[in-house]
Amino acid sequence: xxxxxxxxxxxxxxxxxxxxxxxxxxxxxxxxxxxxxxxxxxxxxxxxxxxxxxxxxxxxxxxxxxx
Numbered sequence: 001x002x003x004x005x006x007x008x009x010x011x012x013x014x015x016x017x018x019x020x021x022x023x024x025x026x027x028x029x030x031x032x033x034x035x036x037x038x039x040x041x042x043x044x045x046x047x048x049x050x051x052x053x054x055x056x057x058x059x060x061x062x063x064x065x066x067x
Contacts, residue, residue, distance in 0.1 A: 011039035011050050013057030 006015040010024075010032040022040055024032040034040040042048045050058040 007033045007035075009033060009035040009039055011043040011056065012053075013050070 004018040006017060007021060008015055009021070011034060014035050016035040021033055021035045022037075024034060024040060024044060026032065032043065034043070042053065043050070050056045051061055051063075053059060
C-alpha cells in the first residue's frame with residue numbers, strides 16, 4: 001500500500017499532511033495547494049507576492065531564470 005506523501009503549500013512553502021489544507025483550481029487549469037486560509041487569502045484574494053512576505057520560505061528569493 002503506497003504511503004501518502006506530504007504536500008507543499010503553493011504560497012509559504014511549508015509541508016502539510018494529506019487530508020488537510022485546501023486545493024484551489026484556477027480557470028487556466030493550474031492547481032494550487034494551500035496549508036491554511038492565511039496562505040490562500042494572501043495569494044488569491046490579496047494577490048501578495050510570497051517573495052515579499054517575511055513569514056514565507058520564499059522570502060528574499062529571486063525568480064528562476066532572472067540574473
